[in-house]
Amino acid sequence: MTAGEPPFRFRLLGDFRLIDDMDGIDCTPRSRKSCAILAYLALEPDRRASRERLVGLLWSDRGEEQARASLRQALTELRNHPSAPAIRIERRDLHLIEERFSSDIGRLLHCAAASDLTALAQALDGAGGPILDGLEGLDRSFDDWLFVERQRWRERIVQDVLNAVEYAGKPADLDVCRNILTALQRLDTGDERIARLGMALDQRAGDHAALHRRYRQLEAGLRRDLDAPISSDTERLFRELTTVGPVAVRTANTPAQPSSAPFTRPGVEPPILVISPFTLIGDGGADGALLTGICHDDLQTALGCMRDLRVLSVEAPSAERMKAATSASIASYALDGSVRADGDGWRINLRMTRIDSGFLVWTRQLTVRQAELMPAIDDLVARIAGAILPVVERDVGRLMEGSTPCESSAYPLYFAARTTLLGATSLADVRAGADLLERAIVQDSRLINAYLQLARLYNTDFMQLMAGHDPAPLRARAFDLCTHAVALEPTHGGVQSRLAWCYLRRGDVRQAMQGFMAALDMTPFHADGLNEIGFGLIHLGAMDDAHRLIARAFELNPFPSDEYFSDLAVFFALAGDHDAAEGQFEIGRNPSIHYLAVRAANLAMLGRKAEAQALVEQLRTRFHAIWQGTQPPRDGDLVTTILQFLPLQGARERSLLLDGLERAGLHVSPD
Template structure:
């Protein structure tokens, strides 16, 4: 007779198959015994014929040996726990006792069906992989069954859980929903329906960083695993949620009066941005709103580095053309505002006037927004997209310009592109040589001094270690000091000076500098990002989190280091799992990020140790390549380098980073 009551044993089927009692692992040691339990638990009747089990798991043995092996497996199950039996066995059949054993599969299905989202989130948080991940390559018959059953179960459980999450999207706790999605990712990592729902949840909670991470991970995974790309439906969802534009030729209203031949070289600002009118019905109710948007966009753009801002109108077109002469790139930012019922539709676009190509566009739909909120949103989206879009477009412009080693504007733009894309020490050094040449031509070139300060402050993007750090910091201070003498109120000068103070332990002055820079230039992602990183090291994690989310909101083309910097914020905040997700999708292989990733992985137990097996050699190889002295670096050398490179204010955060890296290196 079967004993009724609440099951006291849990059979985990997702990831490694494990049998647990009150949280304690009491699993059989034999994989085939665990495979037997997994098989019985998903059979429609939770039962199977003895001959079927023997043939499925021990087909390589004679009948008598196979039956003997089955008896041994049954005996091993019985030894796992006392009390009522886990299996009912007679001459012909073996049946699992579901009044004694429940499964994570059954509990997940029950919670999803009941729309018990907190319980579903708790269960999905414990999912560590697909069905029977540790049961591959047991026996030919079992392998074939497992492959078919795994596909079926994954599809079934994904459909049930997705339906529950979709139907409760507006009322469920966002944290629960994200935990549920994380579990689904473990079961079926390249499922586009899961990714689309995840992106919608990310946008619902305004987590732009995770939204970009989710799409980037899917895109890379599909390409790597299947040689495929995300479907048009998935791309459309991503585009709608991020308001990301695409490159296409300009059509109506293209401005063609500027050509490359009309842009002779001269030493002026290397980039020019022209603000045209935000078009609107002049007699409509939103005419004043359009004027305010245009004025606020222009004011915000003036503060961006390396730009000259010009206002275009019919009366001064010739004067504007003269002012644009010599610029490496000339771009027009324009917009149109229309009222449609209770909603306001704003179309924005940025065009390269030399090629007549739209390099960025976006359509905003604002429902019942008050005027102040409308202006703030339009300005944020327009100004935030300018420099990232231009940086993507500039390499093609530079390729069309003749080299001139006496043209500071051209040399600076070439150096800027070179150092920002440098992946080797040689490339970084060659960029700095060009910057030194710019300073030689024009000793008061603000941009060159600032970029040199940054390169020396970051040890050439952490491509050097074991060198004279004090000398590099002195060079950084020298260039940032010269920049301050040229333009003490410049925002980027404030950022560089704040980093100098951070490394010197002047915490209060550093924080004031970062906060002042962000308040002065709130729409430039590339200015905000280093400020967020600095505030993170100062222990101001809430501020850093808010700023990093703004960075992902502003920049329609977030580079990999955004994800890596955000991962450090999450790691110091104790969110090791989320941090690893961003480290992973960033693809960053710089030794600073790899060291921070190893420190984070040391807190993820067995799962972290498995990933660290690949990350640790990459870090050690990169560190050896960056190491300048002739001798071989020691563990103490590595830890000293990390402490010199990452100036962390709080003791708890130092322990997470320095202690975590030390633990990861000891494990090697």
């Protein structure tokens, strides 16, 4: 260790370890849950976690008092640990002192960003296996978090390293780049991007033996880990590299196509999901056969209710047959599964891949016990159906990044709008997304999803980015879009929910409640839809039902957005559980102005007046930035706008919010 370097180093790739770099001693805590706490903090962007978050992650199956006692026990171990001076444990949360710790992942990403290829090769050479290997099984919630984090960090590491290698242009770098890709392939055996670039560099170096070896390693890894064949694209590249001659690899001297290149995918239809019959492995008996059949049939029914994608059932899928069936789609996926007897139940393995490339985009392993067969099937189907759409949306969004949509096709315009809106940071960005959606409707007057996105933008003043204007024209446009969508698809749950929100902002409580209940009947497995309905019910004062639906959305969606956490925080704040609300706000950290207002009120209710007042100052600054009026805004204008953004119909919830805002330092005008 040299002067100025952090004294402690996390090993996150492979078995979790904490190393004292002063003398090289392994000082990993003995308790696996203490290790899990440190691992969670090491991977969080701000190295911070609330006690409530840790309790929910590691002791979710215990009562509150027992869980908190277990957390205190783990924190006692950390207080007595050699690294204790670098861990700040406070009453509500704990965090790592950034400059006191380093990690193998941090070093690797730093080397990649700096294009320090020699150091990058050294960092990868020492990398272990899966991230936080050995910390599985501590708690179901922690396993779910670990599953997502492994995918997220693996994708980031692979992408950053590939970027560093791909843009290395010096001939002298060729061998070190190949070594980097070899090490990276050990880290992620099934990623065909790594093998493709490695094979191309092997061919450039004239090392055909290495090229063949890399291809065979990929083939073996896919078969062993994923039970999947190499994609046709990789097979084609392999044939070209071994029989045709050099294939150009983009480097710093051969610039990439500009990011504004036209989106040339032929797909003009929504994403397609092909479901194949589940496979029963081994002797599963009659119940095993029943399980495979019911899962397959119920999944078709559940997913068929979603208008965001088309669902096809193919009995004997072949690559040619699936590609022919999905050739017009903007993106297409295959979902299959296997059921294997496991003690007193069955283990179910699920996999979703892109049909065009064979890339794995989602996988999950679940267990069903004999004694819980029928209720477990219902829960299983709900979890799978709830996970599919978020996965598809994330993947299609990545496919669309940096592309200019084709003007003659509605779906590319629609997904380009979604990508624009997800990355929007200003009113101009949101207006640009709205413009793309309007153009999509011109191309296809039956494109329901475009109507729904537009209605949301107009009904929320372009995502709460405008205030001090006449909202009537925007509200009227939102209502017209929803009523048109209802005429097109009266049984679409998203349409009914969005129309209910229009009624809610008009103050029509009866119509809003009817709309939300109709939407709930139509979309029982749509996680985003359930969260939207639940948040609407908060405004109608139906707090118990609201909590149930938002909690269900968390269960179904493997990638919950910040909005989920912030909506749950609003529920807790208005239900009077202010500690729980602050914990959710800490996790969500959604920057929208209405969430900021509720958080300020909630902090005031907690007695944390100084923090509440500081947040109110931020709220005033943010409000000034979106104000469209001719006169400078006052606190009364701010409060009126917040109540427009949060149209609370319950007298208790409305009064609690206003009281909290007044305690936080806002001058609340009488109604």
